[in-house]
Amino acid sequence: MSDLRPGELQPIEPNSVAQFLGAQGPLADRMQGHETRPSQQNMAAHVAMALNRGDAICIEAPTGVGKSLAYLLPTALWARNNSRRIVIATRTINLQRQLVDKDLPALAEMLLEEDPGAEELRYVELVGRGNYLCPQRLEEAFRQPALKTELSEEQQQDLWRLKAWSLRSDHDGRRQDLTESPDYRVWEEANADADNCAGPKCSYFDRCPYFISRNRANTADLLVVNHALMLADVVLKQGEPKAEGVLPRWDAVVVDEAHHLEAEATRAFTIEISSRQLSRQLDRLLHPRIAGAGDLGKMDLALGGVSGALEDKAHALSNRIVEDLPEWIAAVRQTGERLWAALAGTYGEPERAQQVWVDEGRRVGPEWLESLEKLQEVRVTLERLVARLQTLIDDAEHHGLIEHEPFVEQATRGLASRLVRLSTIMEAVQAVSKGDDSICTWVEVGSVPQRGHRYSAIYAAPVAVDEPLHALFFAPNWSTVMTSATLAANQRFDLLLARTGLRHHQPAAVTLALPSPFNHAEQAVLGIVPNMPDPREEAGQLHTDALITAVDQLTRSVRGGTLVLFTSFRAMNRVYEALASGFVSAGLKPMIQARKGPSRAELLRRFRETQGAVLFATDSFWEGIDVPGDSLRLVLITRLPFSVPTEPIAMARQERLRRIGQNPFFELTLPQAILRLRQGYGRLIRRQSDRGGVVILDPRIETARYGRRFLNSLPPARRLRGEVGMISEALTELFRPNSTDDLGDQIL
Numbered sequence: 087m088s089d090l091r092p093g094e095l096q097p098i099e100p101n102s103v104a105q106f107l108g109a110q111g112p113l114a115d116r117m118q119g120h121e122t123r124p125s126q127q128n129m130a131a132h133v134a135m136a137l138n139r140g141d142a143i144c145i146e147a148p149t150g151v152g153k154s155l156a157y158l159l160p161t162a163l164w165a166r167n168n169s170r171r172i173v174i175a176t177r178t179i180n181l182q183r184q185l186v187d188k189d190l191p192a193l194a195e196m197l198l199e200e201d202p203g204a205e206e207l208r209y210v211e212l213v214g215r216g217n218y219l220c221p222q223r224l225e226e227a228f229r230q231p232a233l234k235t236e237l238s239e240e241q242q243q244d245l246w247r248l249k250a251w252s253l254r255s256d257h258d259g260r261r262q263d264l265t266e267s268p269d270y271r272v273w274e275e276a277n278a279d280a281d282n283c284a285g286p287k288c289s290y291f292d293r294c295p296y297f298i299s300r301n302r303a304n305t306a307d308l309l310v311v312n313h314a315l316m317l318a319d320v321v322l323k324q325g326e327p328k329a330e331g332v333l334p335r336w337d338a339v340v341v342d343e344a345h346h347l348e349a350e351a352t353r354a355f356t357i358e359i360s361s362r363q364l365s366r367q368l369d370r371l372l373h374p375r376i377a378g379a380g381d382l383g384k385m386d387l388a389l390g391g392v393s394g395a396l397e398d399k400a401h402a403l404s405n406r407i408v409e410d411l412p413e414w415i416a417a418v419r420q421t422g423e424r425l426w427a428a429l430a431g432t433y434g435e436p437e438r439a440q441q442v443w444v445d446e447g448r449r450v451g452p453e454w455l456e457s458l459e460k461l462q463e464v465r466v467t468l469e470r471l472v473a474r475l476q477t478l479i480d481d482a483e484h485h486g487l488i489e490h491e492p493f494v495e496q497a498t499r500g501l502a503s504r505l506v507r508l509s510t511i512m513e514a515v516q517a518v519s520k521g522d523d524s525i526c527t528w529v530e531v532g533s534v535p536q537r538g539h540r541y542s543a544i545y546a547a548p549v550a551v552d553e554p555l556h557a558l559f560f561a562p563n564w565s566t567v568m569t570s571a572t573l574a575a576n577q578r579f580d581l582l583l584a585r586t587g588l589r590h591h592q593p594a595a596v597t598l599a600l601p602s603p604f605n606h607a608e609q610a611v612l613g614i615v616p617n618m619p620d621p622r623e624e625a626g627q628l629h630t631d632a633l634i635t636a637v638d639q640l641t642r643s644v645r646g647g648t649l650v651l652f653t654s655f656r657a658m659n660r661v662y663e664a665l666a667s668g669f670v671s672a673g674l675k676p677m678i679q680a681r682k683g684p685s686r687a688e689l690l691r692r693f694r695e696t697q698g699a700v701l702f703a704t705d706s707f708w709e710g711i712d713v714p715g716d717s718l719r720l721v722l723i724t725r726l727p728f729s730v731p732t733e734p735i736a737m738a739r740q741e742r743l744r745r746i747g748q749n750p751f752f753e754l755t756l757p758q759a760i761l762r763l764r765q766g767y768g769r770l771i772r773r774q775s776d777r778g779g780v781v782i783l784d785p786r787i788e789t790a791r792y793g794r795r796f797l798n799s800l801p802p803a804r805r806l807r808g809e810v811g812m813i814s815e816a817l818t819e820l821f822r823p824n825s826t827d828d829l830g831d832q833i834l
Contacts, residue, residue: 088170088337088564089327090140096167097138100131103160112196113155121774125600129156132598133567137164137338142566142588142595144344146573148602148801149768153569154181154189157340158308161567162193162207165307170337170564173309175316177343177350178710179262180687185310186211209308210299212333214315218278218296219252219259222288227275236379237271244268248276259295281370281381281503284496304334313346317354317559325562337564343710344568345761348585351551351559352735357514359461360530360543361426364418367507371475372415381500382407385478388493399485400494403478411478414471421467425460426542432457434531434540443734444527445741457529458519461544465515472508475501518546523742525549528734549738556587572709572764574599575757576795602801604771610803611820612767613781613813616788621725629784630657633724634664636783636810640722641665643814644779644821646674646698647719651708651766653727655681661724662702669700679703693717709765714772719821721770721780726787726796727762728755756792760799767800779806779817 104127107113114120129145136143137160147153161172176182186209194207227233227245237245248268257263261273278296291297303309311333319331327335341347373379386407392400432453433442448454479488479498487494521527526549532541548554560566573582579597583589615636619628641648652658658678666676675696677689684692686706693701694717701707708727731737740750763782770778780803787793788807806813 088335088562090168090170090337090564095138095170098134098160098163098167100134100138100160103134103163104128104131106130106159107152107155112200116192116196116199123150123152123603125603126152126156129153129569129598129600130160132596133157133340134160134164136567136596137161137565140564141593142560142563142568142591144568144573144579144582144588144595144597146571146579146599147569148571148600148604149772150603150774151600153342153571154185155193157342157567157569158185158189158193161338161340162197162209162307164338166205166207168337171306171309171334173311173316173333173336173339175311175313175339175341177313177346179312180710181342182211182310182312190308190310207308208302208306209310210302210306211310212299212303212315213260213262213312214318215296215332216277216279217261218294218299219248219261219276220278220283220296221252221290221293222284223279224249224252224276225290230379233275233379236373236375241269241272244272245276248272258299281500281507284499300334306334309333309336313341313343313350314354316341317351320559321354323558323562325558327562338566339563340567340569343570344586345570345572345582347555347568348551351555351586352547355551355554356545356547357517358543358545359511359514359518361422361541362543364422364464364511367504367511368415368419371501371504371508372412374419381497381504382411385494385497385501388491388497389487391493392487392491396485396487396490400487400491403482403485403487406478411471411474414467414474418464418467418471421460421463425457425464426540428457428460429529429542429544430531430540433529434542437533439533440529440531441732441734442529442531443737444521444529445738446523449521449527457544461515461519465512468508468512468515472505472512475505475508479505514546518544521546523549523745526735526738545734547735549735549742550585552585552587552590554587556590560587560591571768572761575760576799581754581757604774604776604801606771606801606803609771609777610801611779611806611816612800612803613779613806613817614788615781615783615810615813616785616807617809618783618785620785620789626657629725630660633657633661633783636781637661637722637724638665638668639810639814640720640781640817641669641674641700642672643818644720646700647717647778648700648722649693649707649713649718649720649769650700650702650722651724651769652702652704653725655704657724658702658704673698675699677701679705679707707769708762709768711769712772713769714776718770718772718776719778720817721766721778723763723766723780723782723784726759726782726784727766728759729762731755752792756795760796763796764799771801777820779820781813 105111107122107127107130109122114122125147129147129151132143132145133156135141147156158174161174165172174185176185190207190209197204197207228249234242251264261267278294285291288294315332316339319333322331323329369380371380372382386404389400389404434440444454479502482488482494482498488498518527525546527544527546530543530545534540568582573579575581577599583595588595618636619632621629637650650661662676662678669676675698677693677699679689679702689701690711690713693699694713699717729736731740740754743750743753767780770776770780787796806816
């Protein structure tokens with residue numbers, strides 16, 4: 087959040103930035119075989135101009151442009167010139183790792199070689215506080231008899247492994263630095279949670295991984311974070327440049343993978359009231375099954391150790407903890423259980439997880455009004471509990487126990503943090519109770535009973551995030567760079583500008599769509615099969631049957647190296663089950679994305695390293711994967727990627743468009759599907775040497791009136807139109823050794 091004003095900065099020269107990346111620049115000298123990319127130079131110059139002028143800019147930079155370096159170079163130079171900090175925000179950990187492990191070290195070295203007298207570029211990667219180890223809490227975990235009772239033998243072994251790891255010096259104390267992550271319950275006891283943090287008073291302060299990273303961030307030029315952490319900082323600061331947040335103050339930001347910003351902002355602005363959330367806070371306050379566990383247990387233990395003049399006062403407070411407060415905690419649990427049971431009974435279905443949108447009709451119905459009454463009962467009992475906890479703290483302070491007794495002071499810190507968490511739940515109840523058309527409220531009920539009742543929750547999120555995102559994020563920034571390989575739909579940025587709030591920006595946001603550096607007409611073919619069954623007919627059964635035949639023929643024609651993209655697990659599983667054994671017999675290696683199976687990263691590694699691999703995948707594999715070379719020669723898109731508005735927030739957004747006289751399909755669903763298709767196509771050509779085919783197995787791309795919009799959005803690959811068998815023959819010829827590779831646009 088910036089307090090920078092025009093006239094207070096030292097601009098950088100856009101042409102010099104572009105030349106740095108040119109044929110005569112340091113990058114060419116350093117990298118053997120470097121090819122100058124005009125699109126990369128153009129982007130770098132535009133980022134430099136945006137930083138100089140304080141603009142917001144949206145840049146679509148297709149694969150191969152080299153967008154990471156195109157924004158890192160000008161941001162690094164501008165940040166150092168002006169002693170100002172810039173945030174680099176990505177959505178995926180893969181891109182974050184690429185920036186921190188590869189791109190930034192190389193850039194820092196180049197800048198130092200160019201100007202040996204300059205200060206070295208300072209950058210740091212930050213993660214959420216809960217991802218750091220707290221040495222103090224880890225030590226306390228070994229001193230808690232109650233915790234030994236609660237943890238299983240395997241969890242206790244995890245705790246000892248964590249202890250051994252903490253003594254090593256080859257990591258930054260983050261959970262992602264572990265080769266094998268410990269049990270969630272164990273990490274919860276040892277992470278750098280703010281509840282019990284003593285800050286500079288802690289004996290481990292100088293060795294604390296969280297504060298070490300925070301201190302590095304305070305002097306860094308660039309902060310590399312994910313979208314969620316950036317937005318958490320935005321929500322805390324509420325547009326105030328000097329407000330405290332989870333990040334140090336920053337002036338400008340680059341949002342990479344920016345097509346996800348609306349969804350990430352929605353999550354950041356969402357309010358939650360859940361059975362899991364409330365139970366967790368109450369358990370941490372006073373554990374219902376383990377004596378002495380929780381904040382009150384620690385407070386009681388600390389008070390029990392007081393002797394001398396303050397002993398009687400401490401004993402009286404201890405009695406209150408033992409005799410009075412458990413009843414008030416039980417009262418909150420009881421009102422909560424009545425609420426969760428009512429939600430499950432009203433909105434849940436047997437053996438099935440359910441999300442129910444509380445739309446305009448439900449909002450005035452008796453079921454929701456009854457739910458709100460029970461919600462208010464939870465709030466009232468919470469208020470009474472919080473008041474008594476606050477009185478306990480006030481009395482401990484009044485009697486001098488906090489000032490003169492270190493263990494009481496430490497226990498009070500944890501108790502005070504718990505009060506903040508409980509008060510946040512009370513505020514959420516108030517916000518949910520005031521729901522209107524601008525807020526989407528929904529109830530979620532889980533399928534598996536836990537502790538005698540099903541998981542239940544109430545959520546509330548803004549139907550549109552454009553206004554809060556502009557007010558809290560774009561407007562306070564000096565400059566904002568939004569970039570991704572796919573930002574525009576039908577060569578227009580309207581959807582992005584409208585839904586993120588940039589349409590409100592003054593001066594108007596700059597938009598730039600860069601050309602692809604690849605020769606798609608030479609490197610790729612695009613196959614269309616118009617005689618496939620329509621996936622909307624017969625509940626998609628005929629289309630799925632046809633997919634089995636089509637995927638079989640097309641995959642065999644290129645001998646594997648195939649990514650088959652689906653829009654549903656059901657269709658994917660059916661096609662995979664029909665083809666897997668036959669593929670194995672043919673010497674191919676079928677793989678499938680499973681809900682319980684190898685991680686995405688592991689599946690990708692196997693796909694890259696296995697000759698003749700065929701990967702059946704959905705959802706996350708449509709974007710953000712990089713498989714260059716012969717490992718990926720064919721992408722099969724089984725269905726146009728229309729999202730089905732089953733989530734409450736999606737339904738609320740469609741209803742909002744109808745209410746203002748717009749068509750949700752053409753204003754929202756279609757542009758989003760076009761972006762998704764472009765992402766799927768983008769998996770194929772990743773390098774100048776790559777070649778291959780994309781085949782779309784959904785006839786609507788030709789038969790539907792909107793089909794031309796999809797086709798016009800794709801790169802100019804050679805078009806093949808015809809039956810599956812004919813396209814298979816063309817692909818076989820394309821990958822035949824010594825093939826002339828001259829198919830041209832054909833109707834087969």
